[in-house]
Amino acid sequence: MKSLRERARELTTLSELMVDREKISTEDIIRNFDGKITISAVDIVEQDEHTRYGVVIFKEQLTVFYCTGKILTGIIDELVNDYGSIDNVNKILREEGGLSIKLTESKTRENKNVTRVSIL
Numbered sequence: 001m002k003s004l005r006e007r008a009r010e011l012t013t014l015s016e017l018m019v020d021r022e023k024i025s026t027e028d029i030i031r032n033f034d035g036k037i038t039i040s041a042v043d044i045v046e047q048d049e050h051t052r053y054g055v056v057i058f059k060e061q062l063t064v065f066y067c068t069g070k071i072l073t074g075i076i077d078e079l080v081n082d083y084g085s086i087d088n089v090n091k092i093l094r095e096e097g098g099l100s101i102k103l104t105e106s107k108t109r110e111n112k113n114v115t116r117v118s119i120l
Helices: 004-012 026-033 070-083 086-096
Strands: 022-024 036-048 051-058 064-067 099-107 113-119
Touching: 026 036, 026 099, 036 070, 036 086, 051 070, 070 086, 070 113
Parallel strands: 022 064
Antiparallel strands: 036 051, 036 099, 051 064, 099 113
């Protein structure tokens, strides 16, 4: 049987990709990596019926995780739909050496902030 501490940690973990990693912001990815990262694993977090987002880790700094916005979450959703499961997507990411992307800040026509995602 797991220890009380181990079990409590499981119950408070939204994604295994977050365990023992620090959260990184879009701004830090753009500043530190010129927006270019290679995604090595993905997950989807559903906190409640209104809060759903992707979580990724990337090769350039394995000690951090990134919570994705609407566009990248949508890409993850489509990959899961195409390949059947998060596990299958992560297996393919491992086999193919990851997915290289570039994040850039932009504005919509309504002058709202948006993070654009380019597949490299």
